[in-house]
Amino acid sequence: MKANSQFDYIIVGSGLSGLHLSYSFLNDKYFENHKILIIDKLDSIKEDNFFSFWERGIGKWDSIIKNKWSKGKFFSKYGEINMDFSSYNYKTLISSDFSKYVKDKLKKNKNFKFVKDTVLKIRNEKNNIIVVGNKRNYQASHVFDSSIQNKIKKELYNHPSLKQHFLGWVVKTKNNEFDEKSFVFMDYRIRDKNKTAFTYVLPLKKNKALIEYTYFSKDVCKKKVYEDYLKKYLIKYYNDPDYEIIKSEFGVIPMTSYPFYKNSTKNITKIGAAGGWIKPSSGYSFKICEINSLKIIDNIKKGKKLSIKPKKKYQFLDKILLGVLSEYNHKGEIIFYKMIKRNSTSNVLRFLYEKSSLFEEIKIIISLRSIDFVKVFIKSIFRKAL
Ligand SMILES: Cc1cc2nc3c(=O)[nH]c(=O)nc-3n(C[C@H](O)[C@H](O)[C@H](O)COP(=O)(O)OP(=O)(O)OC[C@H]3O[C@@H](n4cnc5c(N)ncnc54)[C@H](O)[C@@H]3O)c2cc1C
Incomplete structure:
Protein backbone atom coordinates (compact mmCIF):
# COMPACT_ATOMS: atom_id res chain seq x y z
CA MET A 1 0.00 0.00 0.00
CA ASN A 49 -9.62 29.80 -26.18
CA PHE A 50 -10.27 28.11 -29.49
CA PHE A 51 -7.93 25.16 -30.04
CA SER A 52 -7.67 23.97 -33.63
CA PHE A 53 -6.01 20.94 -35.13
CA TRP A 54 -6.39 18.56 -38.05
CA GLU A 55 -6.86 14.81 -38.11
CA ARG A 56 -7.97 11.98 -40.32
CA GLY A 57 -11.62 10.91 -40.05
CA ILE A 58 -13.39 10.46 -36.73
CA GLY A 59 -11.43 11.61 -33.70
CA LYS A 60 -11.79 11.23 -29.95
CA TRP A 61 -12.80 14.89 -29.45
CA ASP A 62 -15.58 14.92 -32.07
CA SER A 63 -18.32 15.11 -29.41
CA ILE A 64 -16.98 18.47 -28.18
CA ILE A 65 -15.78 20.15 -31.36
CA LYS A 66 -17.47 23.41 -32.36
CA ASN A 67 -17.01 22.93 -36.08
CA LYS A 68 -14.95 21.07 -38.66
CA TRP A 69 -14.04 21.89 -42.24
CA SER A 70 -13.03 19.87 -45.27
CA LYS A 71 -12.21 22.97 -47.31
CA GLY A 72 -9.85 25.85 -46.64
CA LYS A 73 -8.55 28.91 -48.48
CA PHE A 74 -5.17 30.58 -48.76
CA PHE A 75 -5.10 34.16 -50.07
CA SER A 76 -2.06 36.18 -51.10
CA LYS A 77 -0.99 38.73 -53.70
CA TYR A 78 0.48 35.79 -55.66
CA GLY A 79 -2.89 34.10 -55.95
CA GLU A 80 -5.69 32.27 -54.17
CA ILE A 81 -5.41 28.55 -53.34
CA ASN A 82 -8.25 26.16 -52.52
CA MET A 83 -6.98 23.77 -49.86
CA ASP A 84 -8.39 20.28 -49.64
CA PHE A 85 -8.98 19.23 -46.03
CA SER A 86 -11.11 16.19 -46.92
CA SER A 87 -8.42 13.70 -45.85
CA TYR A 88 -7.41 15.65 -42.76
CA ASN A 89 -10.40 17.62 -41.46
CA TYR A 90 -9.59 20.90 -39.75
CA LYS A 91 -11.40 20.95 -36.39
CA THR A 92 -11.84 23.46 -33.59
CA ILE A 148 8.55 26.13 -17.65
CA GLN A 149 11.17 27.81 -15.51
CA ASN A 150 11.84 31.50 -16.13
CA LYS A 151 15.48 30.87 -16.99
CA ILE A 152 14.36 28.56 -19.84
CA LYS A 153 11.87 31.20 -21.11
CA LYS A 154 14.83 33.60 -21.51
CA GLU A 155 16.96 30.92 -23.25
CA LEU A 156 14.33 30.20 -25.92
CA TYR A 157 15.20 33.25 -27.91
CA ASN A 158 18.94 32.50 -28.05
CA HIS A 159 18.05 29.93 -30.73
CA PRO A 160 16.44 30.61 -34.13
CA SER A 161 13.03 31.68 -32.92
CA LEU A 162 9.97 33.82 -33.42
CA LYS A 163 6.76 34.48 -31.56
CA GLN A 164 3.35 33.61 -32.93
CA HIS A 165 1.27 36.46 -31.50
CA PHE A 166 -2.33 37.18 -32.33
CA LEU A 167 -5.55 38.84 -31.36
CA GLY A 168 -8.76 37.03 -32.24
CA TRP A 169 -12.34 38.26 -32.12
CA VAL A 170 -15.46 36.14 -32.22
CA VAL A 171 -17.81 38.36 -34.20
CA LYS A 172 -21.49 38.18 -34.91
CA THR A 173 -22.68 39.87 -38.11
CA LYS A 174 -26.17 41.15 -38.98
CA ASN A 175 -26.30 39.28 -42.25
CA ASN A 176 -25.11 35.80 -43.11
CA GLU A 177 -21.58 36.75 -44.16
CA PHE A 178 -19.66 33.51 -43.63
CA ASP A 179 -19.38 30.28 -45.54
CA GLU A 180 -19.56 27.67 -42.75
CA LYS A 181 -18.12 25.00 -45.02
CA SER A 182 -14.79 26.67 -45.70
CA PHE A 183 -12.28 28.37 -43.40
CA VAL A 184 -9.38 30.73 -44.13
CA PHE A 185 -6.04 29.10 -43.29
CA MET A 186 -4.00 32.23 -44.08
CA ASP A 187 -4.96 35.49 -45.76
CA TYR A 188 -2.12 37.89 -46.61
CA ARG A 189 -4.21 40.39 -48.58
CA ILE A 190 -4.27 42.86 -45.67
CA ARG A 191 -0.91 42.79 -44.01
CA ASP A 192 1.95 44.45 -42.26
CA LYS A 193 4.36 44.70 -45.21
CA ASN A 194 7.50 44.24 -43.12
CA LYS A 195 6.45 41.11 -41.29
CA THR A 196 4.94 37.65 -41.71
CA ALA A 197 1.39 38.59 -40.75
CA PHE A 198 -1.97 37.28 -41.89
CA THR A 199 -5.64 36.91 -41.05
CA TYR A 200 -7.18 33.57 -40.06
CA VAL A 201 -10.95 33.00 -40.16
CA LEU A 202 -12.95 30.15 -38.64
CA PRO A 203 -16.65 30.47 -39.56
CA LEU A 204 -18.66 28.97 -36.69
CA LYS A 205 -22.10 29.80 -38.09
CA LYS A 206 -23.34 31.74 -41.12
CA ASN A 207 -23.26 34.93 -39.02
CA LYS A 208 -20.55 34.08 -36.51
CA ALA A 209 -16.79 33.58 -36.89
CA LEU A 210 -13.48 33.70 -35.08
CA ILE A 211 -11.21 36.16 -36.91
CA GLU A 212 -7.60 36.45 -35.85
CA TYR A 213 -4.81 38.75 -36.92
CA THR A 214 -1.60 36.76 -36.50
CA TYR A 215 2.09 37.58 -36.66
CA PHE A 216 5.07 35.23 -36.87
CA SER A 217 7.66 37.80 -35.78
CA LYS A 218 10.13 38.76 -33.07
CA ASP A 219 8.08 41.23 -31.05
CA VAL A 220 4.54 41.48 -29.79
CA CYS A 221 2.59 44.53 -31.03
CA LYS A 222 0.42 47.06 -29.27
CA LYS A 223 -3.19 45.84 -29.05
CA LYS A 224 -4.35 48.60 -31.40
CA VAL A 225 -2.22 47.22 -34.26
CA TYR A 226 -4.10 43.89 -34.33
CA GLU A 227 -7.43 45.67 -33.77
CA ASP A 228 -6.90 47.97 -36.75
CA TYR A 229 -6.08 45.06 -39.07
CA LEU A 230 -9.14 43.12 -37.84
CA LYS A 231 -11.40 46.13 -38.41
CA LYS A 232 -9.99 46.69 -41.91
CA TYR A 233 -10.46 43.01 -42.79
CA LEU A 234 -14.03 42.89 -41.55
CA ILE A 235 -15.01 45.99 -43.49
CA LYS A 236 -13.19 45.03 -46.69
CA TYR A 237 -14.21 41.38 -46.95
CA TYR A 238 -17.50 41.16 -45.06
CA ASN A 239 -18.82 44.67 -45.54
CA ASP A 240 -20.74 44.72 -42.26
CA PRO A 241 -19.99 47.78 -40.10
CA ASP A 242 -22.51 46.58 -37.51
CA TYR A 243 -20.69 43.45 -36.43
CA GLU A 244 -20.68 42.70 -32.71
CA ILE A 245 -17.55 41.45 -30.91
CA ILE A 246 -18.72 38.66 -28.60
CA LYS A 247 -15.35 37.56 -27.29
CA SER A 248 -11.67 38.23 -27.81
CA GLU A 249 -8.56 36.09 -27.31
CA PHE A 250 -4.93 37.05 -27.30
CA GLY A 251 -2.01 34.63 -27.47
CA VAL A 252 1.76 34.53 -27.67
CA ILE A 253 3.16 31.14 -28.61
CA PRO A 254 6.91 30.54 -28.82
CA MET A 255 8.18 29.20 -32.17
CA THR A 256 11.68 28.13 -31.32
CA SER A 257 14.29 25.54 -32.16
CA GLY A 303 10.53 0.05 -21.05
CA LYS A 304 11.91 2.71 -23.40
CA LYS A 305 13.18 6.25 -22.63
CA LEU A 306 10.26 8.60 -21.98
CA SER A 307 11.45 11.95 -23.25
CA ILE A 308 10.43 12.59 -26.84
CA LYS A 309 13.28 13.82 -28.96
CA PRO A 310 12.28 15.32 -32.31
CA LYS A 311 13.75 13.58 -35.33
CA LYS A 312 16.97 15.28 -36.51
CA LYS A 313 15.57 15.98 -40.00
CA TYR A 314 12.56 17.91 -38.58
CA GLN A 315 14.79 19.78 -36.11
CA PHE A 316 16.98 20.80 -39.03
CA LEU A 317 14.08 21.81 -41.31
CA ASP A 318 12.37 23.80 -38.53
CA LYS A 319 15.64 25.56 -37.75
CA ILE A 320 16.17 26.58 -41.38
CA LEU A 321 12.55 27.70 -41.86
CA LEU A 322 12.65 29.70 -38.62
CA GLY A 323 16.05 31.10 -39.63
CA VAL A 324 14.68 32.31 -42.98
CA LEU A 325 11.54 33.79 -41.42
CA SER A 326 13.66 35.54 -38.77
CA GLU A 327 16.10 37.09 -41.23
CA TYR A 328 13.59 37.85 -43.97
CA ASN A 329 10.47 38.31 -41.89
CA HIS A 330 8.52 39.99 -44.71
CA LYS A 331 8.89 36.86 -46.90
CA GLY A 332 6.46 34.58 -45.06
CA GLU A 333 3.77 35.29 -47.66
CA ILE A 334 5.82 33.95 -50.60
CA ILE A 335 7.27 31.05 -48.57
CA PHE A 336 3.88 29.75 -47.44
CA TYR A 337 2.38 30.45 -50.87
CA LYS A 338 5.02 28.26 -52.55
CA MET A 339 4.67 25.53 -49.92
CA ILE A 340 0.88 25.35 -50.25
CA LYS A 341 0.66 25.93 -54.02
CA ARG A 342 3.28 23.34 -54.98
CA ASN A 343 2.31 20.55 -52.56
CA SER A 344 -0.95 18.82 -51.74
CA THR A 345 -2.62 20.06 -48.54
CA SER A 346 -2.33 16.55 -47.04
CA ASN A 347 1.42 16.55 -47.68
CA VAL A 348 1.87 19.95 -45.98
CA LEU A 349 -0.29 18.84 -43.01
CA ARG A 350 1.66 15.59 -42.60
CA PHE A 351 4.89 17.58 -42.76
CA LEU A 352 3.68 19.92 -40.00
CA TYR A 353 2.87 16.92 -37.74
CA GLU A 354 6.22 15.28 -38.58
CA LYS A 355 4.48 12.35 -40.24
CA SER A 356 5.68 12.93 -43.80
CA SER A 357 7.68 10.50 -45.88
CA LEU A 358 11.18 11.32 -47.15
CA PHE A 359 9.75 11.75 -50.66
CA GLU A 360 7.17 14.29 -49.38
CA GLU A 361 9.86 16.18 -47.46
CA ILE A 362 12.12 16.40 -50.50
CA LYS A 363 9.16 17.68 -52.51
CA ILE A 364 8.48 20.40 -49.91
CA ILE A 365 12.15 21.43 -49.78
CA ILE A 366 12.32 21.65 -53.58
CA SER A 367 9.08 23.65 -53.67
CA LEU A 368 10.57 26.27 -51.32
CA ARG A 369 13.79 26.67 -53.27
CA SER A 370 15.17 30.15 -52.90
CA ILE A 371 18.50 31.82 -52.34
CA ASP A 372 17.37 32.85 -48.81
CA PHE A 373 17.21 29.20 -47.72
CA VAL A 374 20.69 28.58 -49.16
CA LYS A 375 22.08 31.63 -47.31
CA VAL A 376 20.56 30.57 -43.96
CA PHE A 377 21.70 26.98 -44.52
CA ILE A 378 25.32 28.10 -45.12
CA LYS A 379 25.17 30.42 -42.09
CA SER A 380 23.90 27.57 -39.88
CA ILE A 381 26.85 25.35 -40.97
CA PHE A 382 29.28 28.20 -40.37
CA ARG A 383 27.85 28.88 -36.86
CA LYS A 384 28.22 25.18 -35.97
CA ALA A 385 31.84 25.21 -37.08
CA LEU A 386 32.74 28.18 -34.86
C1 LIG B 1 -5.40 32.21 -27.28
C2 LIG B 1 -4.66 30.95 -27.61
C3 LIG B 1 -5.10 30.16 -28.68
C4 LIG B 1 -4.39 28.99 -29.03
N1 LIG B 1 -4.84 28.24 -30.08
C5 LIG B 1 -4.21 27.08 -30.37
C6 LIG B 1 -4.69 26.27 -31.42
O1 LIG B 1 -5.65 26.62 -32.10
N2 LIG B 1 -4.07 25.08 -31.67
C7 LIG B 1 -3.00 24.67 -30.93
O2 LIG B 1 -2.49 23.56 -31.19
N3 LIG B 1 -2.50 25.44 -29.94
C8 LIG B 1 -3.09 26.63 -29.64
N4 LIG B 1 -2.60 27.40 -28.63
C9 LIG B 1 -1.37 27.01 -27.97
C10 LIG B 1 -1.65 26.08 -26.83
O3 LIG B 1 -2.56 26.66 -25.94
C11 LIG B 1 -0.36 25.78 -26.06
O4 LIG B 1 0.63 25.39 -26.97
C12 LIG B 1 -0.61 24.68 -25.07
O5 LIG B 1 -1.56 25.13 -24.11
C13 LIG B 1 0.65 24.23 -24.37
O6 LIG B 1 0.29 23.20 -23.51
P1 LIG B 1 1.00 23.01 -22.10
O7 LIG B 1 0.39 21.87 -21.43
O8 LIG B 1 2.45 23.03 -22.28
O9 LIG B 1 0.70 24.38 -21.33
P2 LIG B 1 -0.63 24.89 -20.69
O10 LIG B 1 -1.81 24.46 -21.47
O11 LIG B 1 -0.41 26.36 -20.50
O12 LIG B 1 -0.68 24.16 -19.28
C14 LIG B 1 0.30 24.33 -18.29
C15 LIG B 1 -0.40 24.15 -16.93
O13 LIG B 1 0.60 24.06 -15.92
C16 LIG B 1 0.22 24.83 -14.81
N5 LIG B 1 1.45 25.23 -14.13
C17 LIG B 1 2.47 25.96 -14.65
N6 LIG B 1 3.45 26.11 -13.73
C18 LIG B 1 3.06 25.44 -12.64
C19 LIG B 1 3.64 25.21 -11.36
N7 LIG B 1 4.85 25.70 -11.04
N8 LIG B 1 2.95 24.49 -10.45
C20 LIG B 1 1.72 23.98 -10.74
N9 LIG B 1 1.11 24.15 -11.95
C21 LIG B 1 1.78 24.87 -12.87
C22 LIG B 1 -0.56 26.00 -15.40
O14 LIG B 1 -1.46 26.55 -14.45
C23 LIG B 1 -1.29 25.33 -16.57
O15 LIG B 1 -2.57 24.87 -16.21
C24 LIG B 1 -3.26 28.60 -28.29
C25 LIG B 1 -2.83 29.40 -27.21
C26 LIG B 1 -3.51 30.55 -26.88
C27 LIG B 1 -3.02 31.40 -25.72
Missing part, protein backbone atom coordinates in the same frame (compact mmCIF):
# COMPACT_ATOMS: atom_id res chain seq x y z
CA LYS A 2 1.41 3.39 -0.98
CA ALA A 3 1.56 6.32 1.43
CA ASN A 4 -0.92 9.10 0.72
CA SER A 5 1.71 11.31 -0.83
CA GLN A 6 3.31 8.49 -2.92
CA PHE A 7 2.18 8.03 -6.54
CA ASP A 8 3.25 6.04 -9.55
CA TYR A 9 3.18 9.15 -11.69
CA ILE A 10 2.80 12.83 -11.01
CA ILE A 11 1.74 15.17 -13.78
CA VAL A 12 2.57 18.82 -13.15
CA GLY A 13 0.04 21.02 -14.93
CA SER A 14 -3.49 20.24 -16.02
CA GLY A 15 -3.27 22.30 -19.19
CA LEU A 16 -3.28 20.91 -22.69
CA SER A 17 -0.40 18.42 -22.40
CA GLY A 18 -1.13 17.35 -18.81
CA LEU A 19 -4.73 16.52 -19.69
CA HIS A 20 -3.85 14.73 -22.94
CA LEU A 21 -1.37 12.59 -21.02
CA SER A 22 -3.79 11.92 -18.13
CA TYR A 23 -6.49 10.93 -20.61
CA SER A 24 -4.10 8.53 -22.35
CA PHE A 25 -3.31 6.87 -18.98
CA LEU A 26 -7.03 6.63 -18.22
CA ASN A 27 -7.80 4.88 -21.49
CA ASP A 28 -5.15 2.20 -21.20
CA LYS A 29 -5.95 -0.85 -19.09
CA TYR A 30 -2.24 -1.38 -18.42
CA PHE A 31 -2.41 1.54 -15.95
CA GLU A 32 -5.67 0.61 -14.20
CA ASN A 33 -3.87 -0.02 -10.91
CA HIS A 34 -1.58 2.97 -11.09
CA LYS A 35 -1.99 6.00 -8.83
CA ILE A 36 -1.66 9.27 -10.71
CA LEU A 37 -1.56 12.74 -9.19
CA ILE A 38 -2.23 15.88 -11.23
CA ILE A 39 -1.00 19.10 -9.65
CA ASP A 40 -1.91 22.54 -10.94
CA LYS A 41 -1.51 25.94 -9.38
CA LEU A 42 -4.93 26.92 -10.76
CA ASP A 43 -8.33 25.29 -10.15
CA SER A 44 -9.40 25.64 -13.71
CA ILE A 45 -8.22 27.39 -16.84
CA LYS A 46 -8.96 31.09 -16.86
CA GLU A 47 -9.61 31.53 -20.54
CA ASP A 48 -11.86 30.02 -23.14
CA LEU A 93 -12.92 23.12 -29.96
CA ILE A 94 -13.00 25.38 -26.93
CA SER A 95 -10.27 24.87 -24.33
CA SER A 96 -12.67 24.86 -21.36
CA ASP A 97 -14.86 22.20 -23.06
CA PHE A 98 -11.77 20.03 -23.55
CA SER A 99 -10.68 20.55 -19.95
CA LYS A 100 -14.15 19.80 -18.54
CA TYR A 101 -14.59 16.72 -20.74
CA VAL A 102 -11.26 15.18 -19.67
CA LYS A 103 -11.47 16.21 -16.01
CA ASP A 104 -15.03 14.84 -15.62
CA LYS A 105 -13.81 11.45 -16.85
CA LEU A 106 -10.68 11.48 -14.67
CA LYS A 107 -12.63 12.46 -11.56
CA LYS A 108 -14.83 9.37 -11.93
CA ASN A 109 -11.76 7.15 -11.55
CA LYS A 110 -10.34 6.71 -8.03
CA ASN A 111 -6.77 6.28 -9.34
CA PHE A 112 -6.57 9.92 -10.38
CA LYS A 113 -6.22 12.68 -7.84
CA PHE A 114 -6.20 16.44 -8.44
CA VAL A 115 -4.39 18.84 -6.14
CA LYS A 116 -4.21 22.62 -6.29
CA ASP A 117 -0.65 23.58 -5.42
CA THR A 118 2.25 25.47 -6.97
CA VAL A 119 5.23 23.29 -7.73
CA LEU A 120 8.39 25.03 -6.56
CA LYS A 121 10.98 22.38 -7.32
CA ILE A 122 11.34 18.78 -8.45
CA ARG A 123 14.26 16.74 -7.14
CA ASN A 124 15.68 13.23 -7.24
CA GLU A 125 16.02 11.34 -3.96
CA LYS A 126 17.05 7.68 -3.79
CA ASN A 127 15.26 6.58 -6.97
CA ASN A 128 12.20 8.52 -5.95
CA ILE A 129 11.18 11.92 -7.27
CA ILE A 130 10.12 14.55 -4.78
CA VAL A 131 7.84 17.28 -6.04
CA VAL A 132 8.13 20.22 -3.70
CA GLY A 133 4.86 22.10 -3.60
CA ASN A 134 4.01 25.36 -1.90
CA LYS A 135 1.68 23.48 0.46
CA ARG A 136 3.42 20.10 0.79
CA ASN A 137 5.67 17.56 -0.90
CA TYR A 138 4.58 14.68 -3.17
CA GLN A 139 6.49 11.59 -4.32
CA ALA A 140 6.43 9.42 -7.41
CA SER A 141 8.68 7.13 -9.35
CA HIS A 142 8.26 9.34 -12.43
CA VAL A 143 7.15 12.94 -12.97
CA PHE A 144 5.80 14.52 -16.15
CA ASP A 145 6.31 18.25 -15.91
CA SER A 146 4.66 20.91 -18.08
CA SER A 147 5.90 23.90 -16.06
CA TYR A 258 15.48 25.46 -28.52
CA PRO A 259 16.23 21.78 -27.67
CA PHE A 260 13.63 21.31 -24.90
CA TYR A 261 14.09 17.54 -24.70
CA LYS A 262 17.51 18.14 -23.10
CA ASN A 263 15.77 19.32 -19.91
CA SER A 264 14.23 15.87 -19.31
CA THR A 265 16.04 13.37 -17.13
CA LYS A 266 15.60 9.63 -16.56
CA ASN A 267 12.71 10.16 -14.12
CA ILE A 268 11.48 13.63 -14.99
CA THR A 269 9.99 14.08 -18.45
CA LYS A 270 9.19 17.58 -19.63
CA ILE A 271 5.91 17.68 -21.57
CA GLY A 272 3.88 20.26 -23.51
CA ALA A 273 5.51 23.57 -24.35
CA ALA A 274 8.21 22.73 -21.75
CA GLY A 275 9.03 19.53 -23.65
CA GLY A 276 9.03 21.14 -27.10
CA TRP A 277 5.58 19.82 -28.04
CA ILE A 278 4.77 22.98 -30.00
CA LYS A 279 5.72 22.64 -33.66
CA PRO A 280 8.40 25.35 -34.04
CA SER A 281 7.45 26.36 -37.58
CA SER A 282 3.66 26.53 -37.08
CA GLY A 283 2.87 26.99 -33.37
CA TYR A 284 0.34 24.12 -33.41
CA SER A 285 0.42 21.78 -30.39
CA PHE A 286 -3.03 20.27 -29.71
CA LYS A 287 -2.60 17.15 -31.83
CA ILE A 288 1.13 16.88 -31.10
CA CYS A 289 0.25 16.69 -27.36
CA GLU A 290 -2.16 13.83 -28.15
CA ILE A 291 0.35 11.97 -30.36
CA ASN A 292 3.23 12.40 -27.90
CA SER A 293 1.10 11.32 -24.91
CA LEU A 294 0.29 8.06 -26.68
CA LYS A 295 3.97 7.63 -27.51
CA ILE A 296 4.86 8.04 -23.82
CA ILE A 297 2.30 5.39 -22.83
CA ASP A 298 3.78 3.05 -25.42
CA ASN A 299 7.34 3.77 -24.29
CA ILE A 300 6.46 3.04 -20.64
CA LYS A 301 5.02 -0.33 -21.65
CA LYS A 302 8.10 -1.14 -23.75
